[in-house]
Amino acid sequence: MTTSESQNGTYVEAGGFKRDTNYITTRITADGREGYPVEAGRYRLVAARACPWANRTLIVRRLLGLESALSVGMPGPTHDKRSWTFDLDPGGVDPVLGIHFLRDAYLARFPDYPRGITVPAIVEIATGQVVTNDYAQITLDFSTEWTEFHRPGAPRLYPQDLREEIDTVNKRVYTEVNNGVYRCGFAGDQDSYDAAYDRLFTALDWLTERLAGQRYLVGDTITEADVRLFTTLARFDPVYHGHFKCNRQKLSEMDVLWAYARDLFQTPGFGDTIDFTQIKEHYYIVHTDINPTRIVPKGPELSDWLTPHGREALGGNPFGDGTPPPPPQPGDVVPAAHSA
Structure with a gap:
């Protein structure tokens, strides 16, 4: 059975389609119980506008008013087999993370990372390491764990x-x-x-x-x-x-x-x-x-x-x-x- 992989975590098998759902499930929480507490300015959201899964994080970040607490890096719309890249930024380098390939943030935490380099991803700025790429949990945590930084009048997206x-x-x-x-x-x-x-x-x-x-x-x-x-x-x-x-x-x-x-x-x-x-x-x-x-x-x-x-x-x-x-x-x- 032949299989091909793309950077949005999809696998195409003979005759059908399978999505890789083995994400990095580390969570950023208000109490920091997994080693990553919610803190303003500590993390950077990497989210390509082209990707529907990443687009969700951009919408929720904006609806809740998290812009001042969580900066965003935006890769360009295309990528090669290695990684999404920051080719829209001057010199092709993210100005905060200092990297061209998002892959570098994955390898900084997992040197032998075996899966696709996906967006959205949240990267800890000081270490340059990816924290999570679990897109479904990211937006839920924006609603439930990042409440300290919600804007006045923010909607209740997950009541x-x-x-x-x-x-x-x-x-x-x-x-x-x-x-x-x-x-x-x-x-x-x-x-x-x-x-x-x-x-x-x-x-x-x-x-x-x-x-x-x-x-x-x-x-x-x-x-x-x-x-x-x-x-x-x-x-x-x-x-x-x-x-x-x-x-x-x-x-x-x-x-x-x-x-x-x-x-x-x-x-x-x-x-x-x-x-x-x-x-x-x-x-x-x-x-x-x-x-x-x-x-x-x-x-x-x-x-x-x-x-x-x-x-x-x-x-x-x-x-x-x-x-x-x-x-x-x-x-x-x-x-x-x-x-x-």
């Missing part, structure tokens, strides 16, 4: 009374949608693709039914569940519909999900983290087994993301009793030409 339902929704969204598009894109034979395609659109139909009568996935405000679904929906038409053959319909042809995605896109903290140019460059240039010419398509039209969505009629308030985040800090602003 105690809704966690069971959020976890249930997240599990299905992860297996069938977040991972489902990759299962389609990296299918190794027709039967595997057909099965993956059916699973994906069954889940999207379930989400359509769920969201037809409620504004958000769980409760009447944005939660972790909305963040996790949004980053896949934002990439659906630019990448997954064509590149990954998820083409029963475009997102823009699925009325409920399209309105839901636009509602979130227009909510501060969501759409202002999306870089469509980097997203397309990443998928179409890096995945040479799917797109050997490395041609990046010019479309689709993106201005429709800013059209009225009408979801306010369902009630709810994105921030509940809280407030929207302030505008992005200068270093976090997505170039206008890269957005909708």
